[in-house]
Amino acid sequence: MSTLHTVNKSSFTNRALESCILICRSSDGILLLEDGVFSALKSAPNATALEALNQQGIHIYALLNDVKARALEYKIAAHIQLISYDEFVSLTVNFNRVQSWY
Amino acid sequence: MIVPVMIFSINVQSPPSSQASYSAYQFCRALLRQGHNLHRVFFYQDGIYNATNLAAPPQDELDLYSEWQKLSKEHSVELVVCIAAALKRGLLNQEESIRYNKAGHNLAEGFTLGGLGQLIEAAAVSDRLITFGN
Amino acid sequence: MHIIVNNQQLAVDKDGYLESLQQWNTDVATEIAQNENIQLSAAHWEIIYLLQDFYKEFEISPAMRALVKYTEKKLGPEKGKSIYLLQLFPPSPAKIASKIAGLPRPANCL
């Protein structure tokens, strides 16, 4: 029974992702979208914490459309998986529920 | 892999000026493409602004207002606008406009006004309830 | 629309709620109640004042369930029952009694 967390705010200016990381546990997943994709940058405030979560088996995703729109495709951390809107839907099916951090 | 068909409801809490409304719309399109059911889109908080028929976006920008209407028409999706949130913000249908003695009404075709109970009912009957907030 | 109380015209909305809540007084309550076909007795007034207390305490108009529980807490289990309130303020006690008590029209579309 696991939760998909979506975060749509940049961690450079907003603490939504920080709270999300606190709550996130083993089988959960995190999807960065809209301005949340800025948090996928290697230099983002929570980059180390995200990578640590990833090493514990928590998948970190970023919405490809939002990443491309913001010219981040080649700047984001390697462990972050880029996904489409269709894959976003599939994630919400595979996880049991969604918490939106905004 | 067999993908189960699920019933979704979407809670849009962001105004059209926030990208979250666009994300909600794209999410709806994607889930319908995959053969899932979209039980209801509920517009709450500033999300109600998606339902005005008075917005006139520039020709070379996305008209999200019309896109919601097209979505509703093509897939008979219920677009329900929280009545309390709408009245507060100046979004009325004809009936409410008469009730409150206002100069006009501006709820776009395809949208209906409904109580918060409709959000809760959506939660009760749906496998997934996804919030798009700002 | 309006109602007339002591030769004064008071504006009400289409559902009979006072437009200006400051105009509420016991005569106004009696008139609104009459429009709902209710003759106010001591038992009615007890609930009307209870509603006003609820509003003062919580700043919201109660939904039915909350009204029943609050009545139970303040007036005891005999009166803290839907059926008791229904007999006094049919067919929708929270709505009708709020209207008579001069509380704001419930805004949360419940």
Next chain:
Amino acid sequence: MHKKILLISRHAPYGNSIAKDAFDAALATAIYDQDLSMLFMDDGIFQLLRDQQAQEISQKSFTSMLSALPFYDIDKLYIHQESLEQRGLTIENLIVDNATIVNSAQISNLLNHQDHILSF
């Protein structure tokens, strides 16, 4: 159908209407007889402070409104411990004496028992 719903209220009162809309949604959820829990975290904690005088800014006080929750049978209330500590507050500063203080791990567990989350 009866669903387990967790409403998460993370935003401060008054600056915008998110906290009030969350409160309205909570009442609706309870009235429509769903199994509701409520979690206050991040700036949502500030909704729970005693002695708010919101009439100073022509608003309704959350101190008053949230005190009505028991009358709507909303009694599964949770408060995020770290959020509380970050803000230098203790439960004594808050109006809800029946709330359960939960740490992040316990919240994760709480989430895992829900059908839906209403995110505010």
